[in-house]
Amino acid sequence: MEDQILPPLIGEKLVSPQLLTPPQQELCSKMDDFHVQYGLRAKPSDMFCGALFVMKTEFRSNPDWMAQSANSLREILYPVWSRDVVAVSEKKDGAFKKFGSVRMSDELKNEIDRVYGFLNDITHHGCNPRFITDFAAFTPADFDILVADFEKIMILALERQVDVHGDVDEILAVDPAALIDNEGAERKNV
Numbered sequence: 001m002e003d004q005i006l007p008p009l010i011g012e013k014l015v016s017p018q019l020l021t022p023p024q025q026e027l028c029s030k031m032d033d034f035h036v037q038y039g040l041r042a043k044p045s046d047m048f049c050g051a052l053f054v055m056k057t058e059f060r061s062n063p064d065w066m067a068q069s070a071n072s073l074r075e076i077l078y079p080v081w082s083r084d085v086v087a088v089s090e091k092k093d094g095a096f097k098k099f100g101s102v103r104m105s106d107e108l109k110n111e112i113d114r115v116y117g118f119l120n121d122i123t124h125h126g127c128n129p130r131f132i133t134d135f136a137a138f139t140p141a142d143f144d145i146l147v148a149d150f151e152k153i154m155i156l157a158l159e160r161q162v163d164v165h166g167d168v169d170e171i172l173a174v175d176p177a178a179l180i181d182n183e184g185a186e187r188k189n190v
Helices: 022-037 044-054 065-081 093-099 106-123 140-157 161-173 176-189
Strands: none
Touching: 022 044, 022 093, 022 140, 044 065, 065 106, 065 140, 106 140
8 A cells, every 4th residue: 555645744843732730631521521411512621732732832922822722711611601602501500510510609600700701802802801901911921820710710610529529538548547646746846
């Protein structure tokens, strides 16, 4: 069989894939489980990895990197958070509660609203200054913080009772006597 000639690559070199931290890997798994529950076809883990990939330093010379990354993150929440889409029957916190979220509260819902609003505004290049009044002053460092907030709120929003039980099991697997002895020793030294 004859080797096929592949088309030439665009650019000078391939960039290594985005490596995820263990918490990011767990978040990807939970986001995918959440979307499967509603029969949504797109994999949030792919969108999340794509958003992080576009954020790599070597791609920040692309003047649209931030909007592209924001769009991928926004799309993860879009089926449940957008007023314009009816993809999920339960909207906003109801979808997370049905998933089994034990952390969903008004405070968390407001935080998701805030992050979703910022992502939506960045996706649309600051056309709706409801969240970012001076889009030109929104820096890459501000965006990095926003992405960290996205990860944090999604981890909280997707924490289920079964996850809490897993955490308790991990704590109980540690030798309680050793914990007590170490705490007592620390108190004596203080």
